[in-house]
Amino acid sequence: GAVVSQHPSWVICKSGTSVKIECRSLDFQATTMFWYRQFPKQSLMLMATSNEGSKATYEQGVEKDKFLINHASLTLSTLTVTSAHPEDSSFYICSARERGDIAGELFFGEGSRLTVL
Amino acid sequence: SQQGEEDPQALSIQEGENATMNCSYKTSINNLQWYRQNSGRGLVHLILIRSNEREKHSGRLRVTLDTSKKSSSLLITASRAADTASYFCATVAYTGGFKTIFGAGTRLFVKA
Secondary structure, three states: OOOOOEOOOOEEOOOOOOEEEEEEEEOOOOOOOEEEEEEEOOOOOEEEEEOOOOOEEEOOOOOOOOEEEEEEEEEEEEEEEEEOOHOOOOEEEEEEEOOOOOOOOOOOOOOOEEEEO | OOOEEOOOEEEEEEEEOEEEEEEEOOOOEEEEEEEEEEOOOOOEEEEEOOOOOOOEEEEOEEEEEOOOOOOEEEOOOOOHHHHHHEEEEEEEEEOOOOOEEEEEOOOEEEEE
């Protein structure tokens, strides 16, 4: 099956620093990737849709200047949490659909746990 | 934003018993999917049911969809300890692009 790799798995940073999380589709091309955020014992909240070669589409309430998304190729999307603060601590998960599949199964990365001190 | 509710929020059963989880949603959908998440891990897709389908089977999984009631159920038969995980329903609808929105999830614990 399609594999999505997410890196790093966990990161601890100081308040005010920026953190970049990478999401790669290893054996398929993904024109669209999705970034979710999950708090402990809660559901996944869609943050933004990452579109290859164009600007990301952010969900209501998500600060685009805070969470920078770049989707520079058909296999890589990055999420940068800028000037991170403790309230940004969370589990961030990326997902992707195979190219040409507009509404089907999502393939998920293993998630990145961010802790901001 | 979350699409809807799932119940129960948590379910504890004995190995061998069946587990039923329900999901309700609010808007018209293209399809509904169920995912499984082990603690602290990514999600794994289990099954997809289209809006014009009413029931679907995959191994020990049975999913139903009632679009008139905007609800779905996931049945896991003959549960195993390894089925212990969180289960999420997710609806796919077009809102300027096909987005997948997740329900609140059901935490299933299967006792050996």
